[in-house]
Amino acid sequence: SIVLDLWSLDAPQQTLNITLLQCALMGLSIRGSGERAHVNVKSSMLDSGELEFEGDFGASSQILVVGSTLVTKSDHAILFVRFTLGANMTLLLLDNHIEANRYAVYFSVAVVVDGGGIIVKGNKLRATEDDHSVESSVCVNALDLRNGGYFDVENNTMSSVNGVILFGDTTVSSSGLLRVADCTFIGRKKYFDPTLVYLSGSVRFEGGAQWRVEGNSVGAASVLTIQYSWQKIRLSGSGTTVALAHNRQLKRSALFAKHFAPNTIVE
Structure with a gap:
């Protein structure tokens, strides 16, 4: 496994530009230094180990993984560990083939998105x-979207027990956006009931925030699961929107959505 430590690159007040193009990787760890950086992994291949991002990526940084094939027998293919997004930072995972044992894309710590965004598309x-x-295509351990920050999972084909799983509590505020749209989900059903979006904690949407699950197609799976009666959905503030619309369930052997209606609180 290769370690690329951005601390070793001295470029104060400048943007670090790192591009890996058409590389064959057997594990790669990229460690942020707190400075602004643009990191690009393009048309590359990983067949063992993990593509790992660690540390602090400064304000207005960008991470782009595009057109790559990351297929591994490890628990994770793309792993974010002790990872901090700076304000207005963007993270783009576009048009890749990503496969691992437990999680294709895994955020091991709480993710705070302040004015920037994460897009997982195509x-x-x-x-x-x-x-x-708990196996899933995308897994996040707690999520906080603020000041227009967004987490957008769009137009992906997903094969796993869960499509997107959110552990811990989720907060979306001040015009933030949480969206799962136009995805095709092939639920893997051995011992458990598959679901496109699985929430394991409470969620709060406030101050014009939006939560949208729209235009998805699922097989023998639920679109949304909120598993426990103690979980709460709290909505507050003008313009706050929740949309669960235009989703197609191709096989009726699973519940369309599993949740407890009394859990929704409008303030």
């Missing part, structure tokens, strides 16, 4: 295991 995402109910 990918083929697959998690091959289905033994623990």
Whole structure:
């Protein structure tokens, strides 16, 4: 495995530009230094290990992974660990084939998006295991979107027990956007009921925030699962919007949505 430590590159007040083009990788760790950086992984291949991002990426940084094939027998193909997004930073995962045992894309810590955004679009995402109910194409451990920050999962083909799973509590505020749209989800059903969007904690939308699950197509799976009665959905503020619309369930053997209606609180 290769470690690319941006601390070793001295460019104060400048933007670090790193591009990996048509590389064959056997594990790569990229460590942010707190400075603004543009990191691009383009048309590359990984067949073992993980593509790992760690550390602090400064304000207005950009990470782009595009047109790459990342297929590994590790638990994760793309891993974000001890990872901090600076204000107005963008993270783009576009048109890739990403496959791992448990999570194709995994954020191991709480993610705060302040004015920037994360886009996962046009990918083929697959998690091959289905033994623990939490395997998913995209997994986030707590999410906080603020000041127009967005997390957008769009036009992906996903094969896993869960499409997108949000552990911990989720907060979307001040015109933030949480969106899962136009995806095709092929649920892997061995011991557990598959679902496109799985929430394991409470969620709060406030101050004109938007939560949209729209235009998706699922097989023998639910579109949304909110598993427990103690989980709360809190909505507050003018313009705050929740839209669960135009989703297609191709096989009726699963509940369309699993949730507890009394959990929704409008303030």
